[in-house]
Amino acid sequence: MTAPDSDSDSAPNVIAALFDVTSDAVGDEHVEQVLAEFGFGAMEVAETAARIRASRSEFRRLRRRENELAVLYSSARELAQVRDVDTLLQRLVNRAHDIMGTDVTYLSEFDVITRDLNVRKTAGAVSPELQHLQVPAGAGLVSAIAESRAAQWVQNYSDYTQSRHDEVVDAAIVAEGLVAILGVPMLSDGQILGVLFAADRRERRFTADQIALLSALADHASVVLQTARALDRAEESAAETGRALDELREHVSARDKSNIVHQDLIHAVLRGGGYAQVARTLSSSLERSTVVVDSELRPLVKSSGEQITTVPLSLPPAVSEAIDQS
Incomplete structure (x- = not known):
């Protein structure tokens, strides 16, 4: 194999482009080995390998973003097609579960009368304690999210502020084995409708992109609940009339x-x-x-x-x- 002309500025660019095309097909160590075989110096090998890693990372980010946008598009399209509220909410939770890659995803709906937050839909949950959980006002991470109207997450729920703990809520979390929990509010004109959760059975840090994605799906769920409540009010008004x-x-x-x-x-x-x-x-x-x-x-x-x-x-x-x- 003939080494490239050291005076040629285009050689590293050509090789980087070749590896960009092959993407993840070649491991980082093999990339450096191949570059060395081409006769590049240590500095050129390090620089070119870094460029290849950056390109691969960008390709992965774009593919992930493409999948996320496809999920949001499908969810938005179903908002206009599906008339059954329970079916649509379950599909939203299932989509959030798939794209977030967490062990459990669930949606809690806010009760305007009792101010409790009741789990309505789940995906990946195995314990009845979580599937039928009713969180009283002021308790648990869900209440903190509802009060602040902002996304919150914990890397380990057992380290969460003790003042927020509740025996029933903690029992449900333990029964499901949840550790890391991310929750985003479902809002309508500043009013809380519920909270959408993504949770893992191991410690995990959630990224800004993941929070933004879950928030977008929570917005879709808000539209569903807001529409359902408007229809309920319309039916009640029609009955009164x-x-x-x-x-x-x-x-x-x-x-x-x-x-x-x-x-x-x-x-x-x-x-x-x-x-x-x-x-x-x-x-x-x-x-x-x-x-x-x-x-x-x-x-x-x-x-x-x-x-x-x-x-x-x-x-x-x-x-x-x-x-x-x-």
């Missing part, structure tokens, strides 16, 4: 019926029919047997035409009270 319309219809119907009875009674009086005509008119309108009584509750006439007695009617206390208040 329906109930109000039903009450209005009943009121209008009662008013119309009252007007008809009133007109019938006026006509009965004008025709000079007396109490008997009034009793028959009321009986027909109310579809009930009617008795006209005097102030002492003595019957004057019955709509049925039956013979009456002068014995005062005995009424239940509630009816008597209603008559007194009338």
Whole structure:
């Protein structure tokens, strides 16, 4: 093998380009060995090997970024296609689980009434304690994230601030064997909707790129929850409107019926029919047997035409009270 012309500035660039193309196919030690065989000096070998390592690192970063963008694109497309909230949230958690490469990924939803944070969806979780975990307000890492509305992570959960620990939360973390935990808030107009977590069963440091990626997926989950809550409010509003319309219809119907009875009674009086005509008119309108009584509750006439007695009617206390208040 002929060594390149030492006066040629292009030789190192040509070799670096060749190794850039082969990417990770050749190990760093073999790269330096091959460069030495080409006749490069120690300084040139070190410089060229460094350039190759930098190029490989950049290629890996770009491939990883390409995969991340593909995941975000697929997630965004599903936001417009999937109507089932539970299905969509599970897919988001599954995608976060795959792309983050963590052992467990889970989503906790914020309850605006109790202010608890309840685990709603998981991926990779094996313990029921975590899958059904309800974290009371102020407890655990999840509450700290909800209060600060900022991403937080711990390399080892056992080293986390003691004031935040809760027996139920700690038991769930231990049951799942979680050590390193990253959580990002799910927000809508500054209001907390929940927290999306990525966790490992070993110590781990999370990078800024990983936090940004999980935050982007958390934004997608926020859209899902916000849309679901808006639909719930719309359904409740529609139900309330329906109930109000039903009450209005009943009121209008009662008013119309009252007007008809009133007109019938006026006509009965004008025709000079007396109490008997009034009793028959009321009986027909109310579809009930009617008795006209005097102030002492003595019957004057019955709509049925039956013979009456002068014995005062005995009424239940509630009816008597209603008559007194009338």
